[in-house]
Amino acid sequence: MAKQLRVGLVGVGQRGLNHLQQLVRLQSEEIGTFAALADPFAENLSAEKIKQYESNYDERGMLLFSSADEMISSGEVDVIWFAMPPNQHRGEIERAAEAGIAVFAEKPQTLFFDEAISQAEAIDKAGIPNTVGFQMRFHPAYKAIRDHLSDKWTAAMMMVAEGAVEGHGVKHTHTEERGGPENRIWTANRAWSGTSMVEAGIHQTDIMRYWSDDDVEWVRASYVDRPEHLWASEGDNPIYYNVTYGFKKGAIGTLVFTKPAKSYYNGRFDCVIWEHGTIKFEENRIVDYHYAGDDWSPALRPGIDETRRVICEDPGYDGMAIPNTYELAKTFLESIIDGDDSLTRNSYRSSLNSLAAVLAANTSNYLGGEQVNIEEFMYGERYAGYRARPSGV
Structure with missing residues (x-):
């Protein structure tokens, strides 16, 4: 069969x-x-x-x-x-x-x-x-976080993805024949990638939705543009992205994305706050710091062995693997x-919220950090010009 x-x-x-x-x-x-x-x-x-x-x-x-x-x-x-x-x-x-x-x-x-x-x-x-x-949804540790949060209210999610321009590889599409970059590194090009927030940050955006079992309701964003004299060698996507998401159930998501050149550095920070705990990504494991005793607040401050619970051991590869x-x-x-x-x-239908959130982040940045309602971005007249393919593109 x-x-x-x-x-x-x-x-x-x-x-x-x-x-x-x-x-x-x-x-x-x-x-x-x-x-x-x-x-x-x-x-x-x-x-x-x-x-x-x-x-x-x-x-x-x-x-x-x-x-x-x-x-x-x-x-x-x-x-x-x-x-x-x-x-x-x-x-x-x-x-x-x-x-x-x-x-x-x-x-x-x-x-x-x-x-x-x-x-x-x-x-x-x-x-x-x-x-x-969205392959990050299939990472065992990320699934464990979602399961752990299933009976909890998520208050905040913070993710920092420190990357570098050098992480963009030469692609296989002949972009130079289609009005794109001569070097074929289209992921560094705004017209082809939609910015790194759209091309890559959509993964972190989607995993926030997955962990919290929620949708993005609004977004505010501010980017730091790459100086124009560097575009020919580094691409014209921004160097720094700072995005704040408001979720329908009340959580706030913060996503910071960096793409400088010549640093050759990659790093990350992930943290989830729920009403009575802090989930941290530590070496080789994901941990929830939460005091589960019935005597809260105890007379003596609990030790780490009383608050630290391992949610999942690291399987040895990251969410993009x-x-x-x-x-x-x-x-x-x-x-x-x-x-x-x-x-x-x-x-496809459920994933529209992730796509709308990152495209609306671009719109928010363009409008000086304006808070953009996702439903209005998706369907409202106010943002119609930001949804359409530009003439001649």
């Missing part, structure tokens, strides 16, 4: 190759048949090139297409992984849905929220299986095979 589920991948670039590796593995485990690839650049479809990244790739019987639409109209796939640069969508997801093809959409699904609504409506109308590529991408892919295919969409940890 599993062998009958034919899987196609659109976009064989950096992230697409990560997905390709998992689809090759899943086929070896008889979970779906990896049937087709599509990419507008012939070299990205070359078996010789692909095998540099996945030695077990077998090109025999693999259907190759130069566009998503060729794959969609072929009738040869039952589910498509879309791993395109987010500004390159031109209705492919809608047409796949209309053809009855299940959709896996890599994040960010698009840079223009009106298009996300169009995609969601097409998926809902077709009733096809669907999910979005490949094992999470594998679990995400495996779960989605199994949900289709079993006809049980409850197995997935998001849907």
